[in-house]
Amino acid sequence: MNKIERASFYTVPFKHAAPFLVATWWLMTAAQASDDFSQPLRVSENGHFLAQPDGKPFFWLGDAAYELAQRLGRDEVDKYLQDRSRKGFTVIFTWPTGGFEFGLDKPNRYGELPLVDKDPTRPNPHYFEYLDWIVDRAAHYGLRVALTPATGIRDVGSPGEKIFNTENAQIYGRWLAARYRHKGIIWVLGGDMAPLWVGNSHDAAANYSKTEQATAPFILVDYRPVFDAMAQGIITGDQGDPFITYHPACCSFSGTAQPRTSLYLHGRPWLDMNAIQSSHFTNAAAFIEGERILGLDFDFAWNKEFNYRPIRDEYDSSPTRPVVDLEAAWEDIAVNLDYKSHAQGYFTAPDIRHSAYQAVFAGAAGHGYGNDNVTYFYNPKYHPAVESQRVVWWEALNAPGAGQMQHLKALMLSRPYFTRIPDQSLIVGDAGEGLKHIGATRDQEGSYAMVYLPQGQAVRLDLAKIAGPKAVGWWFDPRTGAATRIQEAFSTSVPKAFTSPTSGTDQDWVLVIDDAKKRFGAPGAQR
Numbered sequence: 049m050n051k052i053e054r055a056s057f058y059t060v061p062f063k064h065a066a067p068f069l070v071a072t073w074w075l076m077t078a079a080q081a082s083d084d085f086s087q088p089l090r091v092s093e094n095g096h097f098l099a100q101p102d103g104k105p106f107f108w109l110g111d112a113a114y115e116l117a118q119r120l121g122r123d124e125v126d127k128y129l130q131d132r133s134r135k136g137f138t139v140i141f142t143w144p145t146g147g148f149e150f151g152l153d154k155p156n157r158y159g160e161l162p163l164v165d166k167d168p169t170r171p172n173p174h175y176f177e178y179l180d181w182i183v184d185r186a187a188h189y190g191l192r193v194a195l196t197p198a199t200g201i202r203d204v205g206s207p208g209e210k211i212f213n214t215e216n217a218q219i220y221g222r223w224l225a226a227r228y229r230h231k232g233i234i235w236v237l238g239g240d241m242a243p244l245w246v247g248n249s250h251d252a253a254a255n256y257s258k259t260e261q262a263t264a265p266f267i268l269v270d271y272r273p274v275f276d277a278m279a280q281g282i283i284t285g286d287q288g289d290p291f292i293t294y295h296p297a298c299c300s301f302s303g304t305a306q307p308r309t310s311l312y313l314h315g316r317p318w319l320d321m322n323a324i325q326s327s328h329f330t331n332a333a334a335f336i337e338g339e340r341i342l343g344l345d346f347d348f349a350w351n352k353e354f355n356y357r358p359i360r361d362e363y364d365s366s367p368t369r370p371v372v373d374l375e376a377a378w379e380d381i382a383v384n385l386d387y388k389s390h391a392q393g394y395f396t397a398p399d400i401r402h403s404a405y406q407a408v409f410a411g412a413a414g415h416g417y418g419n420d421n422v423t424y425f426y427n428p429k430y431h432p433a434v435e436s437q438r439v440v441w442w443e444a445l446n447a448p449g450a451g452q453m454q455h456l457k458a459l460m461l462s463r464p465y466f467t468r469i470p471d472q473s474l475i476v477g478d479a480g481e482g483l484k485h486i487g488a489t490r491d492q493e494g495s496y497a498m499v500y501l502p503q504g505q506a507v508r509l510d511l512a513k514i515a516g517p518k519a520v521g522w523w524f525d526p527r528t529g530a531a532t533r534i535q536e537a538f539s540t541s542v543p544k545a546f547t548s549p550t551s552g553t554d555q556d557w558v559l560v561i562d563d564a565k566k567r568f569g570a571p572g573a574q575r
Contacts, residue, residue: 085187085232088291091320092466095368097413098321105465107457108372108414110139110194111450112423114147117179119425121157124442125182128422131445133189136454140186141194141374141416143239144179144224147424148202152209157430166211168198168220176227183231192232196295197224197278200239204274205247214277221281225290235282236374238295240325243272243312244304245297246344268301272312279318292318295374298327299336299349306348308358310365321413322362325375326355326403329384330392352377353482355403356410360470363411370413376403378418379449380439398554400449401526402483404456405500405558409487411470417453419444448527455529458572459498459558467492474499476508476543495566498524499559504551507559511540516563523549524558524571531560531570 087101098106111132116125132140145152145162152166158178164170186193197220198204204212212220225235247269275294282290296307305311309322329335332349339346350358355373362371379400383392404415421444426437439447460468472479474488474497486507490497494515499507511519521534538544548557560571569575 083190083192083232085192086230088232088289089192089234089320091370094466096363096370096411097466097468098370099466105461106138106414107460108139108416109137109453109457110141110372110374110414110416111137112141112375112378112416112418113425114141114143114423115150115425116140116142117144117175117182118146118150118154118156119427119430122181124425126185127442128445129186129189129191133191135451136457137417138190138192138414138457139194139234140191141196141236142182143196143199144176145197145199145203147199150424152203152211163211166209168212168216171220171223180227183228183233187232192234194234194236195224195228196236196239197221197282198239200237200241200271200275200295201245201297202239204239204271205241205245205269212274212278214273217274218277218281218284221278222285223281225282225285226287227285229286229288233290235279235290235292236295237275237278237292238297240295240297240375241271242297242300242304242307243275243294244268244270244301246301247271268303276316276318279316283318291320293321293323293372293374294319295323296325298325298329298375299332299339299346302345302347306358307350308362308365310362310369314365314367320369322365322369322371323374324350324355324358324362324371326350326352326358326373326377326407327375328352328377328381328395331384335384351482352399352403354485356406356485356487359407359410359412363470372412372414372416373403373407374416375418376400376407376416378420378423379447380444381418381420397447397449397452397527398556401452401456401556402502404453405526405556406485406487406502408456408460409470409489409498409500411489415453415456417450419447419450422450452527452529455524455526455572458529458574459524459560462570462572462575463496463498463560463562463568464491464493471497471513474509474511474513476510480505495563496568497561498571499561500556501548501559502556503553504548504555504557506545506547506551508543508545509559509561510543511538511561514540514561514563516540516565518564519561520564521546522560522562522571524560526556526558527554529572531572533570537564 084101090099100106160175162175294309300307336346377395421437421439422441425441469492471490479486487500518537523532562568
C-alpha cells in the first residue's frame with residue numbers, strides 16, 4: 049500500500065486545522081553512485097534503518113546547507129557539493145525558501161525570489177529552475193537532497209512571515225513534488241519548529257490579515273493541520289511513495305510534549321522517519337530563561353550532551369521508525385547560542401564526534417552535521433558579518449569535524465548493518481552520563497559489538513553476547529579512521545577489561561569486538 053492509498057485512511061482537516069586508513073574518496077563516491085535517485089529511500093524491514101531502493105544500507109550523513117539556493121552561484125554550489133561528496137556525506141539538507149537570515153523578500157544570486165508576492169500558490173519558476181540544477185548536480189556527486197518546503201518557524205508559525213495555511217500548503221506541496229518527481233528527494237517538513245508552536249488567535253483560520261496577525265494575542269497553536277496538508281500535497285504530486293520526515297525544534301512550550309516527532313506525529317501515515325534536534329546547548333536552562341525574557345514561554349530544551357536519551361526513546365517508540373538527530377550541535381557555533389559574550393566558546397570537532405557517535409550507538413540511522421559558517425554560507429562580499437559567523441564558508445568546509453564524520457559512516461557500514469541494536473548491557477559497571485557516557489551497540493546475532501569511549505576511559509565488558517567462544521578486538525580512532533588490531537584473541541565466556549590507547553579530552557576511541565570466526569576486515573574498511 050503506497051502513501052496515496054494509506055492517506056485515504058487519514059482525514060486531513062483542511063479547513064480547521066595495522067593502522068588501516070578507511071574509505072578513500074573513490075570508495076565513498078563509488079558506494080554512493082550505486083544509489084538510484086529515481087526512487088525514494090526505503091525503510092529497512094525491521095523499521096530501524098534506511099536503505100537504498102536496491103536494498104543496500106543507506107547511512108544518513110547529512111550536512112545542513114539551509115541557504116544553498118539563495119546565497120551561492122553555480123560555481124560555488126559545485127565546489128560545495130564536490131567537497132561534501134568527497135567527505136562522504138550522503139544527504140544535503142536545504143531550505144528552498146531560505147533560512148532565518150534570508151527571508152522571502154531577498155533574491156538569490158541571480159535576482160530571483162522563490163514566490164511571487166510571497167504567495168505559496170505562485171512559485172517563481174525561474175527561481176526553481178536554479179534549484180532544479182542544484183538537485184541534479186547533487187545527484188551527479190552521489191548526494192540526495194533533503195528539501196524543507198517551508199521554513200516553519202518563519203513561514204508557518206509565529207514570529208515570521210506566516211504565509212502558509214492548510215489550503216495553500218497543499219497546493220504548494222503538490223507543485224513541488226510534481227516538479228521533483230523521480231529525483232530521490234527526501235521531504236523534510238517542519239523547518240525547525242514543534243508542531244505545537246506559538247501563534248495567535250487568528251492562526252487557526254485559513255485566512256487572516258497582517259493587521260490581525262500583528263495585533264492578536266499570542267497563544268499556543270496546533271500547526272499539524274498545515275503540515276498534514278503539505279504532506280498530502282507532496283503525496284499527490286509525487287504520485288508514488290515519497291519519503292517524508294519532520295525537522296522539530298530544539299525546544300517546546302509549557303504544556304506541550306518534548307520536541308520528538310513520535311510524540312506529535314506518531315499516527316501520521318505520511319511520516320517515514322522520526323527525528324530530534326538535540327541542538328546547541330550545554331546549559332538549556334540559561335537559553336530558556338533568555339527566551340522567556342523575549343516573551344517565548346519555553347519550558348524545555350535539549351542538552352546536546354545527552355542526545356543519546358531522546359534517540360533511544362525514539363528508537364523504542366511505536367510504531368517503529370528510523371530516527372536521526374537532524375540538527376545536532378554545529379561545528380563552530382557559539383555554545384548555548386551565546387553570540388554576545390561567547391563565555392563557553394564554540395563547539396569543536398570533539399563535540400561533533402560526541403553527538404554523532406552517541407546518537408548512532410543509541411540506535412540512530414545516521415546523523416546530521418552542520419557548521420554555522422557553511423549552513424548560511426557566510427561571505428562578507430555579499431552578506432554583512434553577523435554574530436553567529438566568523439569564518440568564510442569555503443574555509444569552513446575543511447573544519448576538522450566535517451572530515452571526521454565519514455569515519456563514523458565507514459565504521460558502521462563495515463559490519464552487518466540491518467541487524468545492529470543498541471545494548472548498554474555490554475558494559476559492566478557504570479556507563480556514565482553526558483560527556484562521559486559510554487555508548488554500546490552490537491549485532492543482534494552476536495557477530496560484533498562496538499563501544500564508544502568519549503574520553504578514552506577504561507571499560508569492562510560482558511562478552512557473553514558475542515556468538516563465538518573466541519573474540520578479536522580493534523581500536524578504532526574517530527579522528528583519523530585508523531583501526532589497530534588488539535593482538536591476542538580472548539575468551540567470550542568471562543568479562544574482560546580494556547584500556548584505551550590514550551585518554552582525556554579529544555581522545556575518544558571506539559572499541560570493536562568481533563566474533564573471531566567471522567574474520568571481518570578492519571573496522572571502517574569496505575565490506
